[in-house]
Amino acid sequence: MPKGDSLGGFELQVLLAVMRLGDEAYGVPISDTIEEASGREIAAGSIYITLDRLESKGLVTSSLGDSTPERGGRAKTYFQVTGKGVRAVRAAQRTLMKLWSGVPALKGGPV
Amino acid sequence: MTAHRPPRLADWLLQQLAEGRRQQSILGDLHEQFARGRSVSWYWRQTITTILVGPMKQRLLWLLVPTVVTAAITATWSHYYLPTRYVSETLILVVPQQVPEQYVKPTVTTRVEDRLQTIMQQILSRTRLERIIQDFNLYPERRKTAIMESVVEGMRADIGVQITKGDAFRVKFTSDNPRTSLRVTERLASLFIEENLRDREVLAEGTNQFLSAQIEELRRRIVDKEAQLRGLRATTHGELSQGDLIPYEVYKESYKALLQKELDSRVGANLERRQIGEQFKVLDPARLPEAPVGPTKTAVNAGGALVGLLVGLVMVAVSRRPKPKPDQEPTAVI
Numbered sequence: 548m549p550k551g552d553s554l555g556g557f558e559l560q561v562l563l564a565v566m567r568l569g570d571e572a573y574g575v576p577i578s579d580t581i582e583e584a585s586g587r588e589i590a591a592g593s594i595y596i597t598l599d600r601l602e603s604k605g606l607v608t609s610s611l612g613d614s615t616p617e618r619g620g621r622a623k624t625y626f627q628v629t630g631k632g633v634r635a636v637r638a639a640q641r642t643l644m645k646l647w648s649g650v651p652a653l654k655g656g657p658v
Numbered sequence: 659m660t661a662h663r664p665p666r667l668a669d670w671l672l673q674q675l676a677e678g679r680r681q682q683s684i685l686g687d688l689h690e691q692f693a694r695g696r697s698v699s700w701y702w703r704q705t706i707t708t709i710l711v712g713p714m715k716q717r718l719l720w721l722l723v724p725t726v727v728t729a730a731i732t733a734t735w736s737h738y739y740l741p742t743r744y745v746s747e748t749l750i751l752v753v754p755q756q757v758p759e760q761y762v763k764p765t766v767t768t769r770v771e772d773r774l775q776t777i778m779q780q781i782l783s784r785t786r787l788e789r790i791i792q793d794f795n796l797y798p799e800r801r802k803t804a805i806m807e808s809v810v811e812g813m814r815a816d817i818g819v820q821i822t823k824g825d826a827f828r829v830k831f832t833s834d835n836p837r838t839s840l841r842v843t844e845r846l847a848s849l850f851i852e853e854n855l856r857d858r859e860v861l862a863e864g865t866n867q868f869l870s871a872q873i874e875e876l877r878r879r880i881v882d883k884e885a886q887l888r889g890l891r892a893t894t895h896g897e898l899s900q901g902d903l904i905p906y907e908v909y910k911e912s913y914k915a916l917l918q919k920e921l922d923s924r925v926g927a928n929l930e931r932r933q934i935g936e937q938f939k940v941l942d943p944a945r946l947p948e949a950p951v952g953p954t955k956t957a958v959n960a961g962g963a964l965v966g967l968l969v970g971l972v973m974v975a976v977s978r979r980p981k982p983k984p985d986q987e988p989t990a991v992i
Contacts, residue, residue, distance in 0.1 A: 573683075573687070574683055574684065574686075574687035575687045575690050575691055578687070588700075588703070590703075590704055590707035590708055590711060591684045591687050591688055591704055591707075591708055592684060592704075592707055592708030592709070592710075592711045593707070593708075593711050595680040595683065595684055596711055598680075599679075599680065614686070615690070617689060617690050617693035617694075618686035618687070618689050618690045619685065619686060619689045621682045621683065621685055621686030621689070622682070622683070622686065623683065623686065623687075624680065624683040
């Protein structure tokens with residue numbers, strides 16, 4: 548994987564959320580998924596900045612979707628992980644796993 | 659806390675400050691979540707965070723950087739170069755002659771304003787001010803680099819004399835040090851009072867001397883005329899024409915009038931000497947100024963920061979591009 552494609556912690560979280568959501572990946576469910584997993588409030592602005600960055604790296608693509616009255620008539624922007632995105636997540640997973648396995652304090656499993 | 663619609667101000671701020679290709683998506687997401695029961699405080703948190711992390715971050719920097727830079731420059735400048743100025747002032751009353759004019763006519767009849775101008779010129783003369791500068795060790799820094807003429811000129815600008823209602827005038831002095839401003843004002847006030855007395859005395863004495871000289875001159879003429887008339891009487895057997903007598907009579911009348919004037923003038927001069935003629939009297943003595951005058955350092959610093967903020971606003975306004983269409987340039991459309 549080229550050097551510039553390495554994922555930051557939040558980028559990885561966003562990518563994983565997009566992958567989990569599949570065709571339903573737009574701002575609200577993405578932030579809900581991360582909030583649920585991390586237990587902390589996520590700023591909508593941060594999600595979109597990260598998604599923009601991922602898109603510019605070619606790891607996701609975006610597309611305009613439908614608008615609803617509760618959104619004030621504004622369209623949703625859906626995101627999909629590209630093949631390159633999937634490879635980047637796998638690479639990150641491998642790196643993390645390698646590092647994980649080498650930490651004696653974490654051998655007993657999650658605390 | 660929930661409401662039926664998101665805070666309008668938050669939406670407006672997002673519209674104004676969170677420009678970018680995702681602005682409408684973000685607003686839509688926030689509206690959707692709010693409709694699902696998120697609180698107003700949550701909405702505000704989201705708004706502020708979005709503005710701070712979004713494209714507005716750049717704008718905030720444009721606002722903050724000039725503000726902080728100009729505030730820092732102004733603060734440094736004001737700290738080192740902006741002197742704190744103190745003004746001390748005194749009110750001097752022109753007290754009229756204390757003996758009624760019907761008894762003693764004043765020897766000095768020029769108007770107060772005119773006399774004040776003359777006295778002011780004397781007091782503001784280089785010699786006088788140089789003396790004050792040295793006595794009070796004024797402008798020590800400026801004296802190290804500038805010539806005395808320029809220091810004196812600077813001091814003139816710090817002195818203020820203002821006539822109020824015609825019968826009183828204010829004298830004030832501005833200085834970096836409150837005590838100096840008080841002491842110099844006191845000195846200036848005493849100079850005005852002394853100079854006025856001396857001036858009036860000199861004028862009265864001058865009048866006296868002039869009248870005495872005139873009287874002496876006239877007396878000599880009368881003596882000459884009398885000798886001339888005695889000679890004439892001897893040749894004309896005591897018969898004198900009116901043409902010979904009239905000038906003699908005129909001399910005598912003038913002599914009497916001059917003697918009367920000289921007497922009046924002497925009384926007037928005595929009046930001045932005893933200081934019961936018109937004089938200057940301190941009505942409000944100079945006080946130690948409690949607070950500085952002019953713009954304070956805080957005000958100047960705040961002004962600097964404000965100018966910086968305005969510069970930042972101009973930069974933001976100039977940089978504002980037309981708003982992008984909602985969610986433009988998607989990579990694909992469903």
